[in-house]
Amino acid sequence: MGDIILTINAGSSSVKFSAQEIAEGKLTPLASGLIDGIGGKATFSARKSGGEKTHFVLDQTHAAVDHKMALTAVLDWMEDQLPGANVVGVGHRVVHGGPNYAQPVLVTTETFKDLKALEPLAPLHQPYNLAGVEAAIHAFPHAAQVACFDTAFHRKHPFIADTFALPRQYYDEGVRRYGFHGLSYEFIHRILRYEEPVLARGKVIVAHLGNGASLCAINAGRSVASTMGFTALDGLPMGTRCGQLDPGVVLYLMSEKKMSAAEITDLLYKNSGLKGMSGISNDMRDLEASTEQSAKDAIDYFVSRVRREIGGLSAVLGGLDCIVLTGGIGENAVNIRRAILKDMEWFGIQIDEDANARNERVISEKGSPTVALILKTDEERMIAAHTAELLGLKQPIVPAIS
Known part of the structure; x- marks a missing residue:
């Protein structure tokens, strides 16, 4: 098995993931899954493409399952079900990129700090997205971590579409219209552009x-x-x-x-x-x-x-x-x-x-x-495509989706 892109969409109580292989200039879906009930009775469910679903309750004997434990379970499952897979990149859905992040970026100490500072703008999403990043760094230490933003697709809005009728200082401080669901919109537009x-x-x-x-x-x-x-x-x-x-x-x-x-x-x-x-x-x-x-x-x-x-x-x-x-x-x-x-x-x-x-x-x-x-959207595939493209593995990966 060749190089794998893993996508992570971490929420407060769940982690959604997918694994896609880079082969012949295309992304081939290999598996997808969900860890649900993080912090409580956590369950793991996953399925290889065309295969049977795996479902079990995660061991919580010693501690409640957190994001780190959830990603460790993903790693263990992949080693068993996808032997030889080489995870070269992990793409993360990060809800808020603020005014400065208009495209996917490699996660560094500095970018992580910047994204952490945006938590007050998306308190029910951003902290858990970043918890997923931290857990993935631990689980996949040799893979590149890539942040893909729900706000990035909207960052070229004209001023009048971004501002509120407040004193200009608030806009300059970041109080503006950001827009979300950008990964979905970008995927749909790429498919439209192709078809x-x-x-x-x-x-x-x-x-x-x-x-x-x-x-x-x-x-x-x-x-x-x-x-x-x-x-x-x-x-x-x-x-x-x-x-x-x-x-x-x-x-x-x-x-x-x-x-x-x-x-x-x-x-x-x-x-x-x-x-x-x-x-x-x-x-x-x-x-x-x-x-x-x-x-x-x-x-x-x-x-x-x-x-x-x-x-x-x-x-x-x-x-x-x-x-x-x-x-x-x-x-x-x-x-x-x-x-x-x-x-x-x-x-x-x-x-x-x-x-x-x-x-x-x-x-x-x-x-x-x-x-x-x-049209059916696929945010995970968009994240995987961004990750592969940022790593210079192939351009463009989407819409080469079959």
């Missing part, structure tokens, strides 16, 4: 709709606006996050409800969005199956906000040639897609109902002025 080069050179909106949700306006391959802002709370309502919110609501919660910053953080990040509105679930599938009015209300609000943001981003672009739906909801939720895109003929979007129902790649009618596509 639909004419559309890729035009005006495109990508809707990344999942438990986390946002939209991005891309003009000639460049992100020019995003619905997410200073944090991953802004824009669309999400599974548990509120989306766009009048800042006066936060002031009200502080002054009238006497809520602390920690309590407000918990409310807005973990108990709002679809979960908070419905009182049922953060999962769109559960809401679609429910007969409760609150579930319908949550779905209707989600759909209305997506439609509203499509209109706003189209105005930024000055038109629209293509809209791409991706993410768990975008790729699979037939009825949600229909609700989002219906009655938009005036806007140039003519939906083929049968194609949408069949989850086909093209769901717009032939001759529709605006093309509507369903």
Whole structure:
């Protein structure tokens, strides 16, 4: 077995990983897996490509499983299942790169320190991303560690798309719109550039709709606006996050409800969005199956906000040639897609109902002025591609994905 790129997406209680071999100028998926329940009853599940799933509870006899122990379990599993694999690079999803990191970088002591300083900007993501980096350095000491940022794709926004109407000093200090889901958007654009080069050179909106949700306006391959802002709370309502919110609501919660910053953080990040509105679930599938009015209300609000943001981003672009739906909801939720895109003929979007129902790649009618596509995103492959490219192993690896 040859050189391997490992990708790590470390969260507060989980580590998602994939292993991909570099061979003949392509990335070949070898395995993927998840360690869940870190800090509690941690479980390990993984599968080699085309193979049976391995699943077991990690040993917690002496201590609770942390990120370091989780990555050690990955190493042990790979040595058993992928003998001879040479991990030359580990690519990490790092949510926040701040204003200065506009492309993937090798992790050094200095860059790690810089990224650590950004933790207040993404308190529910960044500390755990970096814990994964530290654990990978220990588990794979001879491999290059590469940080790939969710914010990097948006770093060429014009000033007006990045700023808030606050005194300029705050912008200069880093209080600005960063945008997120950049790894997903970059992957989708690379696939578009390969499969639909004419559309890729035009005006495109990508809707990344999942438990986390946002939209991005891309003009000639460049992100020019995003619905997410200073944090991953802004824009669309999400599974548990509120989306766009009048800042006066936060002031009200502080002054009238006497809520602390920690309590407000918990409310807005973990108990709002679809979960908070419905009182049922953060999962769109559960809401679609429910007969409760609150579930319908949550779905209707989600759909209305997506439609509203499509209109706003189209105005930024000055038109629209293509809209791409991706993410768990975008790729699979037939009825949600229909609700989002219906009655938009005036806007140039003519939906083929049968194609949408069949989850086909093209769901717009032939001759529709605006093309509507369903494309599957793959952030892990984008991270692996960035890692391989940064190490000079092959350029470009994506879209050479088969």
